Amino acid sequence: MITEQIVERLKSIMGSEKRILLEKADLVSYSYDGSFGAYNPEIILQPVSTEEVAGIVKLANDMKIPVYPRGRGTSLSGGPLPVHGGMVLDFSRWTQKLIIDPEDTVAIVSPGVITADIDREAQRHGLLYPPDPSSSHVSTIGGNLAENAGGPRGLKYGVTKDYVLGLEIVTPEGDIIRTGGRTVKNVTGYDLTKLIVGSEGTLGIITEATLQLIPRPQATQTMMVIFDDIIDAGKAISAVLTSGILPSKMEIMDQASIQAVEEFQPIGLPIDVDAIILIELDGHPIAIRDESEQVKQVCLEVGAREAIIARDEESAENLWKARKLVSPAIVRKKPTKISEDATIPRSKIPEMFRRLQEIKAKYEIDLVVFGHAGDGNLHPNIITDKQDKEEMKRVEKAVEEIFTAAIELGGTLSGEHGIGTMKAPFMEMELGEAGLEMMIRMKKAWDPNNIMNPGKIFPETKGQRLVLVHD
Ligand SMILES: Cc1cc2nc3c(=O)[nH]c(=O)nc-3n(C[C@H](O)[C@H](O)[C@H](O)COP(=O)(O)OP(=O)(O)OC[C@H]3O[C@@H](n4cnc5c(N)ncnc54)[C@H](O)[C@@H]3O)c2cc1C
Incomplete structure (x- = not known):
């Protein structure tokens, strides 16, 4: 429950009150994505810095308020839907950083940057950012990273995870960490970069990414x-x-x-x-x-x-x-x-x-x-x-x-759209009981209070079935 005191504390964390939305019309606008179902959040925050995100998440973790990261809401699996109310963190205004370094062939980007803009800038240097979801002109890099988005070029070039060198992340407890780096080779410890990519916003918030670029085909x-x-x-x-x-x-x-x-x-x-x-x-x-x-x-x-x-x-x-x-x-x-x-x-x-x-x-x-x-x-x-x-x-x-x-046929529930709410009931069918349990244990280790995008990926009750319509 977002009380007036919590709103006051959020105002002191956010650089501008204009980026805090509480109007009914706004809540309804953020209740959808590209999939099925609608759930109103209690508040929408539009952070534009890592410090703002860390402050918000620390508060949410202390008060056990659900946090729902959101890019442009084009998810086809229910990824950003605020199924348990709480806060939506809308990153679509955080587009300020899009740096191409042609010598290291990397791009460094803020989470709200539109994916097609990265490739457009890379092209100016004869480079290519290969992942090209069909939604690349509207979806954000943060959303692509969280979903490990693919696209037509995936056939030859692979998907988003194959082009991520490093990330800055705000953990569910509000700490700021960096994974990976700027080098093509990096084997220091567990590969947390790959764990976060495709975790659908359930393990933390991506606040910056360093992406690999390649030479553009002639x-x-x-x-x-x-x-x-x-x-x-x-x-x-x-x-x-x-x-x-x-x-x-x-x-x-x-x-x-x-x-x-x-x-x-x-x-x-x-x-x-x-x-x-x-x-x-x-x-x-x-x-x-x-x-x-x-x-x-x-x-x-x-x-x-x-x-x-x-x-x-x-x-x-x-x-x-x-x-x-x-x-x-x-x-x-x-x-x-x-x-x-x-x-x-x-x-x-x-x-x-x-x-x-x-x-x-x-x-x-x-x-x-x-x-x-x-x-x-x-x-x-x-x-x-x-x-x-x-x-x-x-x-x-x-x-x-x-x-x-x-x-x-030896396949998988999702090649690129993610599990979200829509496929959660089928996870055990693919992973088996023990496989699913290992994932749940990882989620608990990262997010002990279950505040980060709760209600996604994992079935909320044992034997949960897909229900699209209630009698
Ligand atoms: C017409 C159409 C075509 C599409 N084509 C493709 C396609 O070819 N390939 C493909 O893979 N997908 C495709 N999609 C699905 C969708 O565009 C992708 O899943 C995309 O990555 C979502 O990006 P978004 O910015 O809209 O994120 P959202 O939908 O807002 O969020 C997606 C997920 O990312 C999380 N998230 C968002 N930002 C962050 C962040 N900064 N840190 C942590 N978590 C975050 C959210 O919580 C949510 O779980 C398509 C969708 C549409 C509508």
């Missing part, structure tokens, strides 16, 4: 490969990746996502098809011209109807625009979108497509599949209406079956 080449059967598209992914060529991106869009994009903003995608794969190659211009022809042949051999190489930068950009439009396009049909990112080993992609088709038919749901197919990170999205209780019951069962299918 050129890129995009192509669209068209399939009459999505299962063949799954086979093509494995065929390309075993042909000796590693594309930088391989993204799939099924018929429903193509149709939705063309109805939303016509791009000129073929609609009489079962799926398309968008492929990007990067490297030396002569090498990628040759590789594009090879990739085209491989796809045609496994049953692609056609493979079209983008003739110029504009047509390539147009194709990638289509991929980015999928999310906004599919929600026009019905208002509620449940985005999953169950991920399977590449060899199981055709089998996963088959299982998703069965789940869609069995539960009579609108299921759209797109995503980073090259690394097995599919995004099955259920388009529904949360007011329709009868349909939501079927959706609950479908979600459970999607996770079961992914685990049975």
